[in-house]
Amino acid sequence: MTMSRSPKQPPRPSLPMIAATTAALPAVVLSSLALAQPATAQQPAKQLPATLRAAMKAQAAQASASVIPASAVSAAIPAAFKPAQPAAPAEYTIARGDTISAIAGRFGLSTGEVLRLNNLQANTIIYPGQKIKLKGGSSAAPAAPAAPAAPAPPSSGGATYTVKAGDTLGAIAARHNVSLGDVFAWNNLSMRSIIYPGQKIKVSSGGAAAAAPSPAAAPPAALASTSSPAGGTYTVKAGDTMSAIASRHGVKLSELLSANKLNAGSIIYPGNKLTIPGASAPAAPQPAASSTPLVPSSFLGFSYPAAVVNSANENKARLNASPVPSRAEMQNIVADTARRMGVEPSLALAFAYQESGFNQRAVSPANAIGTMQVIPSSGEWASDLVGRKLNLLDPYDNATAGVAIIRQLLATSKDRDTAIAGYYQGQYSVSKYGMYDDTKAYVAAIKAHQKNFR
Structure with missing residues (x-):
């Protein structure tokens, strides 16, 4: 992975993974080593070198463009x-x-x-x-004793959605712009209900009166005593999420976050008191839930601009809230993408393993995203290389971006080691200053990983 690095080699033996970039080769990523070694609280954050600070300032000025909107995440992967x-x-x-x-x-x-x-x-x-x-008529005898029948699909009268593997009721509700509470009511479901692929879920009332929720869908007594539709306060319980709490109380997630001075990356804990907007102020002010950023603001003693870290936290929150492929599935996606694009699968797999361990939810303080750990500006460059807009939150596009950069480095570098170094340190920096000590270690690691994937 690459990110902006000071052009001059300091007197110490090695630096964190940082690389000077040009318009021709934007920064790519913060490697998996960075993810495995968060900065310790005992070491005060040092100021970034002047050249790195200038590069980060330019990135921070475009921070809004660095956050990929949730609406940009494709619901289906193109067949190609x-x-x-x-x-x-x-x-x-x-x-x-x-x-x-x-x-x-x-x-x-x-x-x-x-x-x-x-x-x-x-x-x-x-x-x-x-x-x-897997083929043929459906008159065959049962292959195994049938268990009790699953819940029947909802009655007709409104639009329906067929559940797919990996779906959740919260995600289905969000996709159809309806509240989770309405989905529960229209389908006689509750927070404890289990859905399965092939099941039909009602996603609109169809103009008819919504079905009354079953007793199982009603909130437990303990919940009713701490909250009401009009607002008030709510005590967080194990397993709660902000979106589920907002839906349960019929308020917008953004309003709930604002009322409690939280953001999409905030973490809530059992016992936290949340203010539910829409009610009169409580007699005594309630403390806001403590929040811990999903992505730290520093790494190896280097602190990153708040705008960049905030963008990283927003992208991390979106990936955490979205279904993503398993590590094994991502490994197959990277290999298939490399084969299609004419890059050795073993080499692409070596980069993916080094950068994130095939973890599509990985996000670094430099806002490097996904399995291939590509920052948004490098994603734009990769989009130009392949001739279409790439979405780094999409696992297939993330693999495409990383492989496109690897392919371009191989085509424009004097040898393979230099190309590998360019992914980490930056092609311009390698050509001007040579490989730094940590870059040499990175190249050795990639080559060792490649042997394991052949």
């Missing part, structure tokens, strides 16, 4: 950027760790179709060695 899927066999033998939804996804099938084809329910238990059908 999905990994190739193998053809589905007529019959499949269950292996240890398999799930019906994972099997269906592996072969590009609908989970609901596989369940119906084998007369299974969403909560039916499958076991290694069991054979299931």
